[in-house]
Each structure stands twice: as structure tokens, then as C-alpha cells.
Amino acid sequence: MSEEKFDVIVIGGGPAGLSTAYFLAKKGLETLVIERGPELGAKNVFGGRIYSYFLDKYFDGWRNEAPIERWVRSERVSFLCKEDGVTIEYRKYDDIDGFDSFTAFLSKFVSWLGERVENEGASIIPGVKVEEIIFEDNVAKGVVAEGEKILADYVVVAEGVNTLLSEKYGFRRMHTPEAVAVGIKEVVKLGKNLINERFSVSDDEGVAQFFLGYPLNIVKGGGFLYTMKEYVTIGAVIKIEHARVGDTYMREIVEDLRMHPYIRRLLEGGTLVEYSAHLVSEEGFGGLLDKPYGGGYLIVGDAAGTLLNTGFTIRGVDFAMESGRLAAETIVNAHEKGDTSEEALSYYKKLLDESIVSKALRKFRNTPKFLSNERLYTTYPSMLCDVLRRIYTVDEMPIRAYEALKEATKDRVSLITLLKDLWAARGGI
Amino acid sequence: MSDRLSVEKRLTLVKFVIHEEPHITIDPEKCDKCVEKYCTKVCPAGLYTLNEEGKVSFNYEGCFECGACRIACTHGSVKWSYPPGGYGVYLQFG
Numbered sequence: 001m002s003e004e005k006f007d008v009i010v011i012g013g014g015p016a017g018l019s020t021a022y023f024l025a026k027k028g029l030e031t032l033v034i035e036r037g038p039e040l041g042a043k044n045v046f047g048g049r050i051y052s053y054f055l056d057k058y059f060d061g062w063r064n065e066a067p068i069e070r071w072v073r074s075e076r077v078s079f080l081c082k083e084d085g086v087t088i089e090y091r092k093y094d095d096i097d098g099f100d101s102f103t104a105f106l107s108k109f110v111s112w113l114g115e116r117v118e119n120e121g122a123s124i125i126p127g128v129k130v131e132e133i134i135f136e137d138n139v140a141k142g143v144v145a146e147g148e149k150i151l152a153d154y155v156v157v158a159e160g161v162n163t164l165l166s167e168k169y170g171f172r173r174m175h176t177p178e179a180v181a182v183g184i185k186e187v188v189k190l191g192k193n194l195i196n197e198r199f200s201v202s203d204d205e206g207v208a209q210f211f212l213g214y215p216l217n218i219v220k221g222g223g224f225l226y227t228m229k230e231y232v233t234i235g236a237v238i239k240i241e242h243a244r245v246g247d248t249y250m251r252e253i254v255e256d257l258r259m260h261p262y263i264r265r266l267l268e269g270g271t272l273v274e275y276s277a278h279l280v281s282e283e284g285f286g287g288l289l290d291k292p293y294g295g296g297y298l299i300v301g302d303a304a305g306t307l308l309n310t311g312f313t314i315r316g317v318d319f320a321m322e323s324g325r326l327a328a329e330t331i332v333n334a335h336e337k338g339d340t341s342e343e344a345l346s347y348y349k350k351l352l353d354e355s356i357v358s359k360a361l362r363k364f365r366n367t368p369k370f371l372s373n374e375r376l377y378t379t380y381p382s383m384l385c386d387v388l389r390r391i392y393t394v395d396e397m398p399i400r401a402y403e404a405l406k407e408a409t410k411d412r413v414s415l416i417t418l419l420k421d422l423w424a425a426r427g428g429i
Numbered sequence: 430m431s432d433r434l435s436v437e438k439r440l441t442l443v444k445f446v447i448h449e450e451p452h453i454t455i456d457p458e459k460c461d462k463c464v465e466k467y468c469t470k471v472c473p474a475g476l477y478t479l480n481e482e483g484k485v486s487f488n489y490e491g492c493f494e495c496g497a498c499r500i501a502c503t504h505g506s507v508k509w510s511y512p513p514g515g516y517g518v519y520l521q522f523g
């Protein structure tokens with residue numbers, strides 16, 4: 001292995017790294033992907049939904065091959081309280097168009113992507129961790145993995161949200177407790193029929209659901225649920241700054257959620273089959289690297305801060321893949337000229353700036369601040385339950401909606417604060 | 430089975446390929462001075478525990494390699510790296 005030299009070495013076989021390798025290999029560049037997991041997918045964790053826009057654009061025939069669990073046809077948001085809750089559903093029925101996102105296991109999706117990459121002629125070695133990037137005269141020349149040097153003209157850093165290598169070489173600083181969240185996930189086997197009945201969907205139709213309120217109000221986090229074919233994933237995402245001080249332990253938080261009467265009913269009779277955790281960036285545009293390149297290297301995906309959270313949709317996987325495509329285009333260009341300089345690779349930044357990834361992150365640049373408003377996780381879900389509880393709890397005299405709202409806001413939030421928060425939503429989501 | 434499961438029980442559902450050398454270590458001196466002990470709260474696997482004397486003890490087996498403890502620790506006590514290639518958590522449904 002030490003004798004060989006590649007055109008490109010990609011560190012990390014997640015969506016970003018594999019997408020980079022796919023587009024490089026397509027253009028005939030000799031590409032090696034190094035993944036520390038024992039096989040592709042063993043280390044990747046996400047909630048459960050991938051948007052298909054970029055896949056449609058660049059991956060012929062993917063809809064017939066990829067490990068799609070269900071097409072998301074039901075979008076739900078629930079505001080949970082201890083003993084009641086409010087759920088809003090947007091539902092696509094029958095043949096209405098819009099098969100634009102699907103649920104999946106990232107582990108399986110990534111293995112599928114790996115097959116596509118190998119079909120294009122790139123090599124993937126799993127089970128190997130990159131320890132160092134080799135620099136000569138400030139230009140990356142390869143990597144050290146398991147004590148061996150492997151050389152290449154270009155190195156692509158696709159290490160994900162835990163940016164250990166990037167920190168080591170000063171590409172970025174360690175995330176602060178305000179900038180990242182811990183995402184914790186459980187996978188419950190429920191069976192196709194029960195899922196179809198309980199969620200009122202047919203075989204290929206899926207549900208994507210978010211939760212705010214109890215029990216996650218304690219740590220100001222949000223919850224998620226996705227239906228797979230035979231399984232349901234549920235989980236919670238909590239900023240480290242809150243996770244570390246809340247009155248609850250992160251090891252219990254998803255069980256707390258699973259035991260909520262609303263979710264308990266949905267998952268009754270199911271069997272827990274896996275439990276896992278991973279970090280998620282919460283920074284949006286502010287977390288996108290100013291300089292995701294340098295002599296001989298480029299940084300893609302979560303490592304570069306490409307994840308977008310609009311408050312309604314999370315685009316981690318597809319944006320990571322798109323950044324990989326742009327990195328590949330940059331390298332192909334530079335490689336033709338035999339140029340590995342920082343200047344040549346700055347073209348990536350230009351492509352990224354002009355891309356949907358950067359433009360969307362910029363468009364939603366105020367969202368992280370909006371979403372960090374604690375009342376979204378505490379006051380408002382409980383207020384909403386309270387309003388509807390008052391309206392639907394009937395004794396002699398029925399109550400008007402306005403009265404219910406007035407009662408529910410009392411002692412919770414001042415009118416000024418409420419209006420301020422509403423106003424903030426204008427630029428925020 | 431729809432009942433609540435302890436974290437120990439949940440960890441038995443996850444496959445781990447354990448390497449003999451811990452990939453995360455803590456500095457007991459720094460931990461002794463720490464009052465917050467954030468690590469005991471944030472670890473989703475509950476691997477940081479307090480013993481009878483109130484000291485933090487840590488077990489790397491069962492680690493998801495999520496990195497929460499590294500970000501949460503304010504004393505720089507958590508020395509964090511990934512396990513060697515091929516080792517550590519081995520997910521089926523990530």
C-alpha cells in the first residue's frame with residue numbers, strides 16, 4: 001500500500017466523502033476512500049429522511065436501486081404535554097405529486113452509495129482510521145493510516161461533525177457547547193402492518209414527525225420520529241449546553257420520550273432493536289467554513305458545516321453530498337492543470353458560494369437564533385395544549401377561543417414577549 | 430417489551446467490537462477539581478458515573494463515539510479519539 005499513489009484520498013466514507021469519490025471516479029481520477037468503520041455505514045447515524053432533489057439530478061436510476069424505506073407522505077408536528085398533546089398533520093393523499101423525500105437508514109444508504117462509487121472505479125477501504133494528513137510546504141500530500149503513508153495529489157476531508165483532524169491542522173476550532181447538539185436515537189421493530197394501521201399509511205407511504213414539549217422541555221430539545229418499512233426510529237436532539245445542565249440524564253431522555261402516552265400508543269407491541277447517538281451541528285450559516293480549502297486539500301459535508309435546518313426540514317445528507325460534488329468538480333479542474341495550489345482549490349469556495357447549499361444556509365442564517373429561543377421548547381407547547389384543553393373541556397358554559405388564549409397566556413408569557421417572538425419568526429423560519 | 434429499558438439493557442442491543450486500549454481517557458486530577466461533572470449528564474450511554482467517593486469513573490466499552498463528552502467538558506479532562514480502524518460501535522440501523 002505504501003508504494004501506491006492516488007490522485008485523491010478521501011477521509012471518511014459518509015455521504016459527503018462517497019459523493020466526492022463518485023464524481024471523481026466518474027471523471028477517471030484514481031480515488032481512494034478511507035473509512036474507519038468496519039464496513040460502510042457502521043458509524044453513521046441520522047434521524048431518517050433524505051431529500052431526493054440532488055439524487056434525481058445526478059444519480060441515474062437511483063430510485064430503483066437505493067434502499068428507500070418509505071416515501072414521506074405525512075408530515076407531522078406534535079406539541080406534547082404531560083397528559084395531552086396537539087398534533088398537526090400535512091398529508092399528501094393518493095397520486096398528488098411530491099415524492100421528494102424518503103425515509104431510510106443512513107447505514108444502508110451509505111453502503112448503497114459505496115457500491116455506486118466502486119462501480120465507477122474508486123477504491124474504498126473500510127476498517128482503517130486516518131491518523132494524520134501529510135503536509136509538505138503547506139500542501140497536503142497524503143495521509144498516515146495505521147502507521148503507513150499513503151500519498152495522493154489531493155486530500156478530501158469528509159470526517160463529519162467530530163472534526164478531530166480539522167482541529168489538529170487548524171482548519172477550524174472545536175465546536176462550542178452552543179454550536180452542537182447530541183442526537184440520540186432508538187430503533188423499534190413494529191412490523192409493516194402495525195405501522196400502516198397506527199400511522200394510517202399504505203405500504204410505501206411514510207411519516208416524518210417532530211416533537212416539541214414534554215418531556216424534552218426539560219432540556220430544551222426537539223424530538224423526531226420516522227417510519228421505515230418494518231421499523232420506527234425515534235429520537236431527541238439536544239444542544240450540549242442544555243444537555244449538560246438539565247434536570248435529566250441524556251441516557252434516559254429518549255426513553256422518557258418513548259414512554260410519553262402519545263408515543264407509547266403508537267409503538268405498543270414493538271421491540272427495541274438498536275440504540276445510538278451522534279452529534280449534529282446547530283450553527284447553520286455561521287458554521288459554514290469560511291475557508292474549506294487549502295494547499296492540496298478540501299473539506300466537505302458536516303466537517304465543512306453544510307447542514308441546513310430550516311425549522312421544518314433538515315438537509316444534512318443531501319447538502320453534504322452536493323458539497324462533495326462541488327469539491328470533485330474543483331479537483332477535476334485543478335488536476336487537468338496539474339495544480340494542487342491553494343489558489344486553484346479556492347475555486348471550491350466559489351462554487352460553494354454560488355450553490356444552493358451556501359445560498360440556502362445564508363437564507364436561513366437567522367434560523368439558529370430563532371430556534372434557540374427557549375420558549376419554543378417550554379412555554380409554547382404547554383400553552384398550546386392549555387388553549388385547546390380549555391376549549392375542548394366542556395362543562396356548562398362553553399369558552400371562546402380568545403378567552404382560552406388569554407387564560408393560557410396568563411402567568412406564562414407577556415403579550416409583549418409573545419409579539420416579539422412572533423415578529424422574530426418572520427426572519428427566523 | 431414496550432416498557433422502559435435501562436441504559437445497560439439498551440446497550441446490550443448494540444454491537445461493539447472492543448479494542449483492548451481505551452480510546453477515551455480522563456484526567457483524574459482535573460476531574461477531582463471539577464464541580465459540574467457535565468460528563469455524567471451528557472453521555473447517552475451513561476459511561477461516566479460517580480463512585481461512592483464522588484469521583485468520576487469512566488468505561489469506554491459501550492461508547493457510541495458521538496463526542497458529546499468532549500464538547501461538554503469544560504476542564505479539558507476528556508482526552509478523546511476514535512478507536513482504531515474497524516473497532517468500536519458497529520451499527521446496523523444508523
Ligand SMILES: Cc1cc2nc3c(=O)[nH]c(=O)nc-3n(C[C@H](O)[C@H](O)[C@H](O)COP(=O)(O)OP(=O)(O)OC[C@H]3O[C@@H](n4cnc5c(N)ncnc54)[C@H](O)[C@@H]3O)c2cc1C
Pocket residue numbers: 011012013014015016017034035036037041043044045046047048049050051106128129130131158159160161165182183184185235237277278279280300301302303307314315316317318320
Ligand atoms: C440524530 C440525527 C438526525 C439527523 N437527521 C437527519 C435527517 O433526517 N436528514 C438529513 O438529511 N440529515 C440528518 N442528520 C444529519 C446527517 O446525518 C449529516 O449531515 C450527514 O451524515 C453528513 O454526512 P458527512 O459525510 O459529512 O458525515 P458523516 O455521515 O458523519 O460521515 C463521516 C464519516 O467519516 C468517517 N471518519 C471520521 N474520521 C475518520 C478518520 N480519521 N479516518 C477514517 N474515517 C473517518 C466516519 O466514520 C464517518 O463514516 C441527522 C444527524 C443526526 C445526528
